[in-house]
Every structure is written in C-alpha cells, then in structure tokens.
Amino acid sequence: MSMTPQIYSLTKAMLQQGIDKALTDYKIAALTHKENTDQPLYDYISNSNQIVFAYQPTVLSPKKFLFPQEETLTTYTNDGKVTATINAFPQVLFGITPCDLNGIKLMDEAFAEGYGDPNYLAKREQTIIIGKECDKVCDQDAFCYKVKANHIATGFDVMLYPNEANNNFLIKVATDKGLAFINKYFATSKGDEKLLQDFLARKEKNFSEKSFTKLDQFPELFERHRHHPIWEQEGSRCLSCGSCIMVCPTCYCFDVVDNTELNLKKGTRTRKWDACMLSAFAVVAGGENFRHAATGRLHHRINRKFNFLMRKHGQSVCVGCGRCVRACLAQISPKTIAAAITNDEAV
Amino acid sequence: MTANAPLKLQSRDDKLYLPVPAKIIAIKEFTAKEKFFRLELPQGMSLGHVPAQFVMVSLFGIGEAPISISSPPSKDNIFELCVRAVGDVTNNLHRLNVGDVIHIRGPFGHGYEDSIIQRMQGKQIVFIAGGLGYAPVRSLINKVVPEHKNYEKVFVLYGYRNPSEKLYDEETKAIAAVGGNVEYLETVDKSDATWKGNVGVITTLIPKINIDPVKTIAVICGPPVMYKFVVKSLLERKVPKENIYMSLERRMKCGVGKCGHCQMEGVYVCQKGPVFSYADVEHNEEAL
Numbered sequence: 001m002s003m004t005p006q007i008y009s010l011t012k013a014m015l016q017q018g019i020d021k022a023l024t025d026y027k028i029a030a031l032t033h034k035e036n037t038d039q040p041l042y043d044y045i046s047n048s049n050q051i052v053f054a055y056q057p058t059v060l061s062p063k064k065f066l067f068p069q070e071e072t073l074t075t076y077t078n079d080g081k082v083t084a085t086i087n088a089f090p091q092v093l094f095g096i097t098p099c100d101l102n103g104i105k106l107m108d109e110a111f112a113e114g115y116g117d118p119n120y121l122a123k124r125e126q127t128i129i130i131g132k133e134c135d136k137v138c139d140q141d142a143f144c145y146k147v148k149a150n151h152i153a154t155g156f157d158v159m160l161y162p163n164e165a166n167n168n169f170l171i172k173v174a175t176d177k178g179l180a181f182i183n184k185y186f187a188t189s190k191g192d193e194k195l196l197q198d199f200l201a202r203k204e205k206n207f208s209e210k211s212f213t214k215l216d217q218f219p220e221l222f223e224r225h226r227h228h229p230i231w232e233q234e235g236s237r238c239l240s241c242g243s244c245i246m247v248c249p250t251c252y253c254f255d256v257v258d259n260t261e262l263n264l265k266k267g268t269r270t271r272k273w274d275a276c277m278l279s280a281f282a283v284v285a286g287g288e289n290f291r292h293a294a295t296g297r298l299h300h301r302i303n304r305k306f307n308f309l310m311r312k313h314g315q316s317v318c319v320g321c322g323r324c325v326r327a328c329l330a331q332i333s334p335k336t337i338a339a340a341i342t343n344d345e346a347v
Numbered sequence: 348m349t350a351n352a353p354l355k356l357q358s359r360d361d362k363l364y365l366p367v368p369a370k371i372i373a374i375k376e377f378t379a380k381e382k383f384f385r386l387e388l389p390q391g392m393s394l395g396h397v398p399a400q401f402v403m404v405s406l407f408g409i410g411e412a413p414i415s416i417s418s419p420p421s422k423d424n425i426f427e428l429c430v431r432a433v434g435d436v437t438n439n440l441h442r443l444n445v446g447d448v449i450h451i452r453g454p455f456g457h458g459y460e461d462s463i464i465q466r467m468q469g470k471q472i473v474f475i476a477g478g479l480g481y482a483p484v485r486s487l488i489n490k491v492v493p494e495h496k497n498y499e500k501v502f503v504l505y506g507y508r509n510p511s512e513k514l515y516d517e518e519t520k521a522i523a524a525v526g527g528n529v530e531y532l533e534t535v536d537k538s539d540a541t542w543k544g545n546v547g548v549i550t551t552l553i554p555k556i557n558i559d560p561v562k563t564i565a566v567i568c569g570p571p572v573m574y575k576f577v578v579k580s581l582l583e584r585k586v587p588k589e590n591i592y593m594s595l596e597r598r599m600k601c602g603v604g605k606c607g608h609c610q611m612e613g614v615y616v617c618q619k620g621p622v623f624s625y626a627d628v629e630h631n632e633e634a635l
Contacts, residue, residue, distance in 0.1 A: 073364040076407040082450065084365040114618065115603040116359035226632065253607030256600045260408040267408055269364075274600075276607060284598050285412070285434030288571060290611075290633065300612070300633075308613025 007191035008171040008182065015160075015169055016048035018186035022092060023047070026128070029065050030094040031055065042093075053166040055097060057138050057322060061249035062093055062100050063107060066123050070272045073119065073256065077266040085268075088122035092181075095132040095160065098152045099144045099321040103249025104129065105155030106309075106317055110252060113312075119271075128181050131156040135164070135199060136206035141322035143335045145207045147215065149319035158182060161199045170196050214342045215316065221342050222307040226299075230340040235295030237330035242275030244324035244332070250305070250317050251275070276301050302337055363603060366405040366450035367392065372425075374445055377514045381431045381479065382441055383417075386449070388424040394453075396420055397460050398487035399568075399594050399622050402453035403602040404428070404436060412436035413599040415483035415568075415621070416454060419490040429482035429514060455602040456621050459487050459566070463592070463622075467491075471500040471562045475577055477549050477569025478507050481514050483594050483621075484568045492522055495529050502556050505533045506549030506569075510542050530556065549573060553580045560585040568594040574635045578625055591625040595634065 010018075022028060029044050030051045040056040042065070072085045096104070111120040134150060144150040157178030161170040170191045173179045182188060214221060245251040255274040260267035275281065277297045282290040291297050305318035318334050325333045373385035388394060394402070396416050403411045412434065418427035432441040440449065472491055476484045488503060495501045503522055507513050513533075523531035532552045534545035545552065549569065563586045567577055574593055581591050597609035597616045609616040611633040619627075628634035 074366075080368070080448065082365065082368075082407065084362050086361060111605070112359075113604075115363055115605070117605055118359060118361040118363050121359060122361075252605070254600070254605070256411065256606070258408050258410050269407070271606075274606070274608075276610075281608060282598055284596070285437065290571075290597055296633075300610070304613060 006173055006179075007193060007196055008173070008186075008188035009191035009195075010169045010171055010186060010188050012053065012167045012169070014187055016051070018182075019048040019051070019094065022181070022185040025090065027089060027091040028094055029062065029091065031058070044091075051095065053095075053162065055132070055134065055138055057142065057326065059323065059327065060247055061103055061321065061323065062096055063103060063249050063252070065091065065093055066104065066127065067107065067111075067120055067252055070270055071119055072268045072270050074269040075266065076258075076269065078264060084118070086119050086122045088119075088126050090126045090128075091123075092128045092130060094130045096129060096156070097132055097134050097138075099142070099149050099319040100249050101129070101131045101152045101156050102149040102315070102319045103321070105152070106250045106313055106315075106319075107252060108155065109313055110250075110309075128158075128177060129156040130158045130160060130178075132160045132162065133199065133203065135162075135203045137209075139322065141325040142320060143322060143325075144320035145209055146212050146335060146338075147316035147318055147320040148211045149316065149321075150207055161196060163195075163199075164202075170199065172196075212338060212342060218306040218316065218338070218342065219308075219311050222303055225341045228341055230337055231295050231299050234332045234337055235293070235298040238277065238294040238298055238332060239330055240277055240279050240294050240297070241329065242278045243327040243329070244301070245275035245277060246273060247323035247327045249319055249321055249323070253281075276304075298332070302334055305334060306338060306341075364452070364601075366403070366411075366452045368448045369451045370448050371443060371445050374443075377429070377516075378512050380433075381429060381512075381514055383514075384428045384430060384440075386426055386428065386451075388426070390424065392424050393422055394424075394426045396426070396454035396486075397458040398490060399458035399483050400454035400456050401483075401602070401617075401621060402426075402428075402451045403455065403599070404430075404440065405450035405452065406436050406439050407450065409435050409439050411452075411600070411602075413455075413596075413602060413617070415486070415594065415596075417482040417485050419486050429479070429485075431479050452602060456617050457619060458622050459592070467564050468497055469499055470564050471502070471558050472498050473502045473504065473556065473558060473563055473565045473581075475504045475549060475553075475565060475567045475569070476506070477573040477577075478512065479514070480567075480569035480573070480594070481505055481507075482568075484566055485515060485518075487566055488522070489518075492525060492529060495525065495527065499528065499562060500558070501529045502558070503529070503531045504549060504552045504556070505531075506552065507533075507535060509535050509537045510539050532556070548576070550576050550580045553577070553584065558584065558586075560587070564590045564592070566592050571596075571635075578635065582625075588625040588629060593623055593625065593628075594621045595623055595628075596621060 032050045042062045076082045111117040157175045159172045253274045254271040256271050309317040369386040372387045375383040401413045401415045404414050405411045417429045432438045538546045599609045600606040604615045604618040
C-alpha cells in the first residue's frame, strides 16, 4: 500500500487511555518492570500504568512474542492421531525501538523465505507493531549506530516520537493496519511537522558517532579475513554458554523435542531455542562434530550477522542492540570483532 | 547495499511440520546395524522425489531424523530406506516390525534433478560408494543401470569395511552381471578368511577404471572422511570439479532451512544440498 504518512499528536495520558481501551481486544506487550523490582523487560501488561516510557535495555528482545522460547509444532496420540498446532492471537508489541524493529523485520524475512514457517507467520499476521524512536544512545554497550540499525523505514505499523520528558508523543502511521488501530482506540489531534523535524535533528545530534565506514563491504571483508587472528583471540575465551544467542533479536536456531505424557496416551512435539555456540550444535548421531571448536562456532555466528545473512538481507543482521555484549561472561563483542576485521579506528 | 536477490515467500504450508503416515511393508536385515525398509504411503500419495533427496523420518515420542531415500523415483506410493542404528530414532526404528506405521515429511533438499540427469546423458558415469553411502547413491544407480544404453559407460565402485558389512549384496551381484558398458568393482578395507576380492580403501579402485576425464561425471557418497581423498583422486585424473557430485550430511532438525543445524558456512545442506558439486563447495572450509 502507499499512503502519505500522517502525523498525529497525543499526550501520555491520552496514549495510556487508548492502550487501556485496546487491552480489551488485544494482548499488549510493552517495556515494563518485573513485579516489585526495577528490572526492565518486555512483557504482556494488564494496564497502561505498567508501561515504562523511559527506555532501558532489556535482557531478552521482543522476538519472544513472535518466536517463543518453547512452541508446540504438533500433537500426537498413541492411536495415531497427529495434528499441526499453530498458536496465534491478536497482539500488539508496543514501544519497540529501532534496533528491535530491525530485528523483527529481519526475522520476518527469514521466516518467510523459502518454505514459509507457518507458526511464525500466523503469529506475525495477527501482530500490530508500534515502534518508538530513540533520540539518543541508550548505554555504552549499544552500538546500533555502528551498523545503521538505529534507523528504520518499514516493518512497523505505527511509530511514536516521544518528547524529551516522555509526556507527549508524535505519531506516524505507516500501514492501513496501524491506521485502523489508531482510529479505533486513540483520540488524536493533528501533529506538528516542525516538532518531528526537531526530534530528528535532536536524534542526529545525539547519535554523533557514525557507522562503520566500511559497513557495506563487510561481507567481502569477513570472507577475505576468514583466518584473522581476532577469531582465536576472542574465541579462546568463549565458554560456549549460548547466552549471546538467547538475548539476540535476530537469532532463531531451534531444536525440536518430543514429550510424551506419563500415561503414554499423547504428547507434543515442541521447538525450543537452540544456540549454534553450544558445543553439541553440529554433532550427529554417529558422534562426528562438524563444528567442534569454539573459535569455529564464533566465526560461524558472527559471519551469519556480517556476511552470510547480510548478503541475503541487504543490511547488517547484527542490530547493535548490545544485549550480547552485556550478557557475555567472556566479554566478547561483535563490535570488537568487526572493528578488527575492518581496521576501523574508533571502537 | 542492496540484497543479493529479493527474499520471497515461495510457499506457506500450515502442514510444514506435520508428517504423513508410512507403513512398513518389508524389512531386510543387511548387517547387525543396518536394515532395509520398504514403506508404503497412503493410497494415491506418491513421494515424488528425485534421487538423493531425503525425508525426515518421525517416530513420535522419540523424534525425527533425516534419512536419504534409497529407491529411484517412482510414481507409486512405495519408497525404500536403508538405515543404520546409531541414535534414538534409528535404534527405535530397528525395533519395529512389518505392519508398523512411522511418519515422514519430505522429500527435501536438492538431489540429482532433471538438469543434472540431462548433463549425464551420453557420458561416463562413475558411482563411488563408501559403506552406508551406497544407500543414497542406489536411488540413482537403480535408475541409471537399467538405462545404461543412454550412457557411454557406467562404473559402480563400492567399498566397505569388511565382508560382513556389505549392503544390497544381491543387487550388486546383478549389476556385476549386466556386462556390456556396465562395470562393477568392490573392495574391503579389511578382508577375512574367505575373501578373494580387492583389499584396500575405495580410492584404490579408481586407478582400475578406464575413464575419459572430460566425459566423466562422478557421483559420490560415503562417510565424511572419504570425500577429501576420493575428490583428490578424481582431480588427479583430471575430472572437472563441476562434474564431481557428492551427497553431504549434517545434523538436521527441521529439513526446511530454518533450524540452523545443517549449515556449512551459511550454506544450508538441507536446502542447497545434500547434493553438491565440488565446484560448489571447494572454497567452503566447513564442507569436506
């Protein structure tokens, strides 16, 4: 569809009022705090007061709402009945920042390519995405701007532009789905184009550090430097714990396990998050391990982000959210590796 | 930068992860660890595979495993597998009897499609099978050997560890008996008291065949360790790398290019393979 994006304006109070109305029809996930703590996470909310408007990086990304940690694929019974299971319901992902919006866009492309994944696509179809632009870097571990993932043009239904106090929002509607959602639940007024320009100027100023200068050449550079010393340097510290994959917005490898109930009458075939950095990821039944070294596994994972998949998607598949940097016990960072491979000065 | 090619949804099937039933209609024990299974799909359903594609064999409650199809393409609802008992799925498959029903998804992957078969017409075809590798190659051997008049020469080279580990014994004897432009050679790594044939690894058979490298197309399948040596021997005989085909294997949990386990440097063996030419993978350091 092509439509000229309209700009609306909303106070925080009106925004919350709309969310509370929509909660009667949708499950809504937003940035919130874990109960009785100040630990930020994305979770389904029951009222809009639970929403945290000032962005704080989370441990897990919002990918879990489209690609859950555990998901039933089929159910089976001992009298031979086998059924495909697809669990999809109307939901809204509220306040998703550009790094994670890029993550979702990349996952959309990955699950739609070739054999379309019915479970992901069914969930995605019933999901409305409301993004929230960032006007500054969230912390010292994030490096979204280095891989240009602090910008996003498509892949969401509505975008929010908060003012500095987070009490007033400009809204840009990007899709018909988004327009219908806004019209149904929110009392908006017309937005001021100038305020949007102010936001964008503020963003430009605050993201003063620019992207990797050779970002576009990453696939060739990573191909050429297959045996760069950085791989052994970083890989030798890897504990193969898999944390980097769990927290990553664009990782989606999965294992499949059958679980039969104790009465042996029925069971479920479930897929669960898996991690290519775990030592047994490429082990076959005969015992051969096709990627037995941690260094090789690190090389494989980072090359997916900056080389193999970057060629397919036309953008860096690492979105620089910084989650793996925060999670890694061995302080391995894609930013360090990319800087070494591409000889960038400023890390 | 722009993407290589636009990512496109080619199909969306709600039953992508839902297997169909397949009844075991015949079992033959080849060795202590390897069994032959003939399976029957529901009436009216045909597997519709090309040689060297694979199916995901499902034993509900245990799991799924990728197994190469061992029978040539056919229009009926029958297909054949040869399975070694190594893990959970395969050991439990071996405990089943004729009449039991398993489930399968597939066929998946790129096998020996029409385009490759076309290239092979009128050429000298060299099948090289190591051990259990005979099973997937059989899906092409049993198409090519009966049609041997369409080819200039057909060689079937089969190497296995010792005389007691041979698969498809009757069939290879029948191939040896065809004569004319069909030649069958076999070897064992280690002989026993009664063995009178060749002794040595599979590569020791390659110097024994008279091939014109320019017209040769090699079809190889065997354990991972075998490929490097066989490919080296063929390259030394000047067989072009585009004409050396291999069936590679990796761990697979989905068979449809999503779970990530089967990758070699970003190449999904379940999608781009399992059949690769050496030209496809010579620069892929995770391939051979």
